Amino acid sequence: MSHQAIYRRFRPKIFDDVLGQEHVTKTIKNQILSDNIAHAYLFTGIRGTGKTSTAKIFARAVNCTNNHDGNPCNECESCKSILNETNMDVIEMDAASNNGVEDIRELRDKVKFLPVNSKHKVYIIDEVHMLSKGAFNALLKTLEEPPEHLLFILATTEPHKIPPTILSRCQRFDLHRIKIPTIVENMRKICDEINVDIDENALKLIASNSEGAMRDAQSILDRCLSFTNDKIDYETVINLLGTVNYQTIMEVASSLLEKNIEKTMVLVDDILDKGKELSFFLDELIIYFRNLLIIKTTNSIDNLTKVSEDAVNELKVISEKISIDEIVYYIEELSSTQVDCKRALNPKILLETKLIKMMHNSNTFNIEELVKRIEMLENGIKSDKPIYIKQVNTSPKQKEVEKSAINLTKDQPSIKSEKSEEEKPVKKSIPRNMGDEEIYNGVVNGWQNILRKIRSENAGLQAIIRECNIVEVKNKKIVFEFDPKFTFHINAANQSKNKTKFKEILSGFLNTECEVEFIIRNEEKKQSKPKQTIEDIYEDLKNEFGEDKVEFNQED
Template sequence: MGYQALYRVWRPQAFEDVIGQEHVTKTLQNALMQQKISHAYLFSGPRGTGKTSAAKILAKAVNCEHAPVSEPCNECAACRGITDGSISDCLEIDAASNNGVEEIRDIRDKVKYAPSSVKYKVYIIDEVHMLSTGAFNALLKTLEEPPAHVIFILATTEPHKIPLTIISRCQRFDFKRITPQDIVGRMERILRESGVEYEVQALSVIARAAEGGMRDALSLLDQAISFGSDRVTMEDALTVTGAVSQSFLTKIVKAIHEKNTAEALGQMKELLAMGKDPVRFVEDMILFYRDMLLFQAAPELEDSMERVYIDDDFKVLAEEIESERLYSWIDQWNQSIQDMKWSSHPRISLEVLLVKLCQSDVPTRTVASVDDATVKKLVERINHLEAEINSLRSQAPGEQGMAAPKDKPKKAAASNRSFKVPVGRVNEVLKSATKPALLKIKGSWAEMLGSLKRSQAALLNDAEPVAASEQAFVLKFKYEIHCQMAMNNQEFISGLKSTFVQITGNNYDIVGVPEDAWKKIREEYVTSQKADNEDDKSGQEPAEEDPLIVKARELFGDELVEIKE
């Protein structure tokens, strides 16, 4: 073949070429020098991070003619034969296409034979998580106790799909994503040795688009070289990766900050006309805001920037835009990604977001710009309210001067005892009670409950007004504990009174009484009224109807009054 892809030409041939995996290569090199080679290894990690390359380097190192060595010489017959694949003792198997039980049984039958040309037989099983359950079971015993001349190296991108019985029989090494700085360094070395001119900013764009994979980065670099006629420029990198140039991002951010909706929509329209992906554009915007926040917090950490380059326009924007506004924007852009994934018209979602950002106003430091006149008015209002509160406290019934604080412990102590029924107050209400007044209270009862808080309305679920005058009404509770909780809560009583004032226009005095006590008080009141009427009627002609009966009808209604001779 006349041409090979960069990632094949520059595939690592020694541990020092495996970029960003020092924690793995150092351990393997020490094991090689100390001749502590395990019978089985598991290499796991993201794609393009060097798993299979490290496996082949390990196979060359254990079979190198100069062993023990920390690096294969790549010059002896064994190293060259493993590199070009001519030695059959080093076998690389793709588990994605050889995932059946028969293939694994074939390996199990052949491992007992000694290697023909090198010291160790090395089986590299790539994408091992693709093996079937039967294939894993067939591999178990051989993987645990292989012959002394056999080494298994399993590679996978999804270790969670591998049975724990397999993982426990291997030494596991987790490969991590390669940092953009390491990827850029590797690409610079390749381009220098290849004699290709480049822009450092273009390599940074490619490294970020690779998402931690060296193979992806070299594939994009290969494409950028072809696109730019043996020169890698910023525009070429943006084109092959689909990213958005910083100049466009700066213009859009500036338009949003200045609330220039037409400019923001115009720049976005131009980007989409260039074929940019809306979701990729949103990701670039989020990274732009992230780098701006990082620059505001720690300007010296320029190497930590993922998307931007510190130029004059960026510095000006970072000084003008408050961090609170950036936090709000990042949240909204993040939410837009979720909306666009489920939208059949992502462009419309993006346009709506830009209009919303240009028209919204996030409250930030402008709160501090209150004039002195406004502050003075607020202080006067606060002083006036405090004077009114103190006046109301001093006018509270049954309290004088400083006696109020002393009563609080008594109330707290009394709340632990049984409720004391206000018999006198109930009798006062009954003396002036009328049926129309009671019907007025009952007619507004449902509206009153609806205007209270849920916790307050819960206390009145089993309560009902049973007698009322124009100034007060008796509130009967089914349970004494509810009556005690309600009537001892001054805030609750005040809220109830104010609600009735709004609904009926009357400021009622509320007298609470448990159901059992109410029955007793009512019977006693009816008896006393009957006795008084009999005393008044002595020596007089009988009236058309007993006043006691008339009073009872007014209080309790015709449906509740039963007259017996």
């Protein structure tokens, strides 16, 4: 008998065998028991979480003649024919290779025929997001008004690529990533069944590298079985995956934290000389610091990744010796290094340079400690008492920050004087009693400054006001006029909030209470500023009667 892959050999046969997806299987079983089956379903989720397996179980369950609590019996003729892939009423399609309009049109023609030996004709379309736009349009009508005997089960890893018109006609079920303990337990059962001895740490490493996909975990186990039939240990899995031993990762991380450049370079050379993938090594190192951050911030070990129970205690000890800022610094720098190395012509040299830079010019420091030291400096200067600060090892950046803080505190007396000035009660200026002409001249001479003041507080109001001109001042009411073409501007200016704001700015600028009014320019009769002097009257008479008709004799 030919070899059969583990993921096929141990594929779930009933809904209860689908691990980690109880929210999906329970709902479907209830629908089957209550005979409340929809005409189209969509299963989404990452690879290896059970989408196709659930679809096949579903296809058998709806056609099973001896259903048990919603599960197929797998013993009746219908179940056996579907399991043997000889049932003509259950059709599986791969949309990646059958994604054209003609393929879907052919499907649409066939769905009209009644099932041959089954209750329902079931179409399972895998990777449905690969269908072309035309194919989706061809499928839409069938999904909208399907025959009673028809059941569509769509599966995809990328639901965002499916048109909303298709999504709205399907019952959608999102399959979750399978948790590591669940994968470990299932792998242990498989190993017991096939009589294979495997280490607990090896199981956890396989589960961690599967990233929540049961099929990936089973494929890794299959590779391990091909490598050795005696016993699968931690080192076997490490060698097959090309990853770095966790103990080595911990040594590299410790040497980084200790700023031990020589030891770090030796460890990195040893890792890369063994043929380990550089990106995998950096990924493991980033995950190590991520675990440190989780322990430091949450004081919990529930969400740790790719770490054995033996290493948890050591992580707790190290987390107490390092600040959150340092951990975040290393995660950011290592992530940046990982991206840069993927583009580098010589990634090993770049990696070594980045690591040395991290250790030699590390700008990590404890922010909280620095704040406390600055507060001590300030309090000491305020109280005129000598300041004693314990010298600690600081990075160049921290020393620079502290130096800046000390320079600031040297000027503390001047700061005190400024503060004392600010604490004095501010004398409010007394509004002036200005005449109309004085107000008029103040507005004209300071118009640009007034516009700048308006713009600093309300740019929209400034755009309106700049189109008007002062006409006159009557009893402290300043009249402004707009050209008739600025209808919008005068309506906006006369709005209560705009008029009040403009009045407030003008009164503050002139230091006197005044009112404002906006009018439209009358082309027949132009307004002018108040005429109060004999020179003003003389100018008006000349304009009215002619310069040769009016004489002005000014007596000394």
